[in-house]
Amino acid sequence: MRVLLVSHCADVYGSERWNAQLVRGLQSKGHQVAIAQPTAHNELTREIAALGVHQYWTTPIPIEEPWRAFVPDGPNSAPHTEARAFICDAHPDVIVFSDGEPGSNLPAKEVARDFAIPSICVSHLGADVLAQEHMFPPAIRARIAQALARAVAVVGVSRANIASLVAAFPLDSARLHVIPYGRPPRYFASIDPSARSASRATLGVSDDQVLFLTVARVHPNKRYSIQVDALRRLRQHPVFPRIRCAWIGGGEGLDQLAKVLRLHGLSSTVTLCGYVSDPLPLFAAADAFVLPSAREGAPLAVVEAMGAGLPVIATDVGGIADLLGDTGIVLPDPNESQAATVLALQDSIVRVASDAALRQRLGAAARKSAIARFGEDVMIDRYADLVGSALKP
Numbered sequence: 001m002r003v004l005l006v007s008h009c010a011d012v013y014g015s016e017r018w019n020a021q022l023v024r025g026l027q028s029k030g031h032q033v034a035i036a037q038p039t040a041h042n043e044l045t046r047e048i049a050a051l052g053v054h055q056y057w058t059t060p061i062p063i064e065e066p067w068r069a070f071v072p073d074g075p076n077s078a079p080h081t082e083a084r085a086f087i088c089d090a091h092p093d094v095i096v097f098s099d100g101e102p103g104s105n106l107p108a109k110e111v112a113r114d115f116a117i118p119s120i121c122v123s124h125l126g127a128d129v130l131a132q133e134h135m136f137p138p139a140i141r142a143r144i145a146q147a148l149a150r151a152v153a154v155v156g157v158s159r160a161n162i163a164s165l166v167a168a169f170p171l172d173s174a175r176l177h178v179i180p181y182g183r184p185p186r187y188f189a190s191i192d193p194s195a196r197s198a199s200r201a202t203l204g205v206s207d208d209q210v211l212f213l214t215v216a217r218v219h220p221n222k223r224y225s226i227q228v229d230a231l232r233r234l235r236q237h238p239v240f241p242r243i244r245c246a247w248i249g250g251g252e253g254l255d256q257l258a259k260v261l262r263l264h265g266l267s268s269t270v271t272l273c274g275y276v277s278d279p280l281p282l283f284a285a286a287d288a289f290v291l292p293s294a295r296e297g298a299p300l301a302v303v304e305a306m307g308a309g310l311p312v313i314a315t316d317v318g319g320i321a322d323l324l325g326d327t328g329i330v331l332p333d334p335n336e337s338q339a340a341t342v343l344a345l346q347d348s349i350v351r352v353a354s355d356a357a358l359r360q361r362l363g364a365a366a367r368k369s370a371i372a373r374f375g376e377d378v379m380i381d382r383y384a385d386l387v388g389s390a391l392k393p
Contacts, residue, residue, distance in 0.1 A: 003031045003387055004092035006083075008104045010040035010060060012275065013217055014300045015124045018181060019098050020044045023053055025380030026387065036086045036108070043277055056086040079107035087111050094390040095119045096383075097151075102127050102144050102165060103136065109147040118390040120383075121151045122179075125297040126161035126318065127168035145169045152390045155179050155383075158298040158319020177386065180323070181300050182379030187307040188371050191284045199285035203271055209244045210353040213286035213310070215279050215301040216293070218251030223315075223334055223341075225260075226292040230346040232264050239353045243269060245290075246282055250275030283308035287359055288352045292345055293317055294334050306370035311362035313348045315341060327365040 003026055009015050019035065024047075027033045035048060036056035048055060059082060074080070087095070087108065095112050097105045099121055112119045136144070148154055148169055155177045156162035162176055205211050216222040224247065234240045247257075247270060254274060261267045276282065279301075283289075289305035291314040298319035305312050312328035314320045321330050329348045334341040352359055 001031050001093040001387065001391070002091060003033045004087065004090045004095045005033065005035045005098060006095055006105050006108045007035065007037040007098040008058075009098070009100060010038035010042075011217075012042050012044055012277075014181075014297070015098055015100060016044050017300060018124070020047050021182075021376065022096070022098075022380070022383060023048055024051060025376070026384060027051060027053065029380070029384045031384075031387065034090045034092070036083075036090075054090070056090065058082055058086070075110065077107065080111060083108035083111040087115065087117070092117060094387050096387070097121045099123050100125050102148060102169065103140070106143060106147060109151075110143070113147070113150055118152045119150070120153045120155065120386055120390060121148055122155045122157070123161050123165060123297070124157055125295070126156060126158075126164035141169075151175065153177055153386050155386070156319075157181055158322045160319040160322055161297055177382075179379060179382045180319075180374055181298055181303055182374050182376040183300070183303055183307060183370075184376045186280065187304050188367070188375075191308065195281060196284045199281040203244070203246055203282075203285060205244050205285065209242050210287045210359075211285055212243065212245045212288050212290050212313075212349065212352075213248070213282055213305070214245070214290050215248045215276075215282075215304070216291060216299075217249040217275075218253040218257055220253075221293055221295045222249070223292045223294050223338070224257055226334060226338060226342050226345060227270075227290060228260055228264060228266065229342045230349060231266055231269060233342070233346050234349065235265075237350060239350055240269075243349065243353055245270040246273055246286065247271070248273045248276045248279055248282060279304070280308075283310065286310055288313065288363075290345070290349075291315070291320075292331060292334065292341060293320075296320055298323055303370060303374045306366035307374065309363040309367035311352055311359050312366060313345065313352065324366070325369060327362060327369050329362075 005023060007019050023033050023035055034054040036058055038060040039057040095117055097119060099105060153175050154171060157180060159178050162178055258272055261270050289310040289312045293315055296318035302312055302314060302323050312324055315331045316333050324330060331344045332340045
């Protein structure tokens with residue numbers, strides 16, 4: 001079948017990486033795939049181009065007007081006209097919408113409705129309390145609800161995602177699906193000791209130090225400030241000299257984060273790596289993984305950390321608790337009390353840094369769970385089944 005993937009994101013992080021995975025996976029199943037996304041030139045768009053997949057470039061969302069991602073002006077708006085053009089050219093049998101918010105891609109969803117094209121809506125973030133939809137007037141919320149209601153399937157990447165959608169919009173339970181993110185086999189390979197030693201040496205981490213890794217763009221939602229505060233509070237703790245951190249992620253706030261670390265005398269404890277296209281060597285170098293986010297769907301980085309056999313310390317937001325089960329340490333939601341999250345992270349860092357047996361036990365359980373639940377083949381098979389059933393009455 002002809003499958004069109006429509007995304008409003010054009011970066012190199014979670015949902016965009018999933019976009020590239022799905023395009024590659026559906027193509028491997030014999031489907032003719034195209035993608036429509038905001039104009040971008042990065043490693044993922046180059047990967048998609050190398051597959052021979054046609055890419056339709058849409059107008060990027062103005063930084064000064066981010067609301068336009070979610071509040072189109074109506075059926076004759078520029079976003080609707082643009083969507084009508086690429087949908088007519090692609091002539092898809094099925095459209096898959098890759099949604100950050102339930103209101104994402106709304107113009108294209110309404111054009112798909114007008115052309116009676118079956119659609120599958122995939123929610124990466126759900127509809128939590130910080131979602132843009134909560135500030136919409138009733139008329140816009142009604143349009144979002146209608147778009148979701150006409151989809152042949154609404155997919156959440158975690159049970160928490162689906163629960164938040166059900167709480168926000170009237171949805172038919174028969175059309176709801178939970179399909180966790182899957183990762184390629186290389187993310188579950190055993191760690192090569194020599195590669196681990198080389199990566200640690202590159203970071204200047206000694207054998208007796210405990211390396212806490214974070215992979216997340218520098219954005220307020222990722223709450224690097226929580227880690228800074230926890231490390232500041234640990235400065236006088238006996239375990240502090242053994243603690244090292246590597247933070248992987250780019251973003252406009254990277255320079256400011258470096259200044260904050262210098263201000264608090266943490267530059268020798270924390271290495272800011274910027275964006276790294278292949279983080280696997282750093283997963284191999286690490287002893288534990290930390291992600292104190294204020295908002296998540298089901299972060300790929302957590303899945304990857306579990307696959308690498310790392311104990312994960314992460315906040316109870318989105319689908320993180322679903323991902324971890326009893327294989328990691330779940331911190332309080334910082335939206336309820338950031339101070340409580342800081343204290344819990346501080347205590348967790350001490351526990352994990354001080355107890356090699358705990359690190360081994362949690363890491364082994366995480367890897368076993370990830371191998372069983374988050375394989376890429378299983379994810380692609382489930383989406384291929386949805387695509388195949390989309391045209392059935």
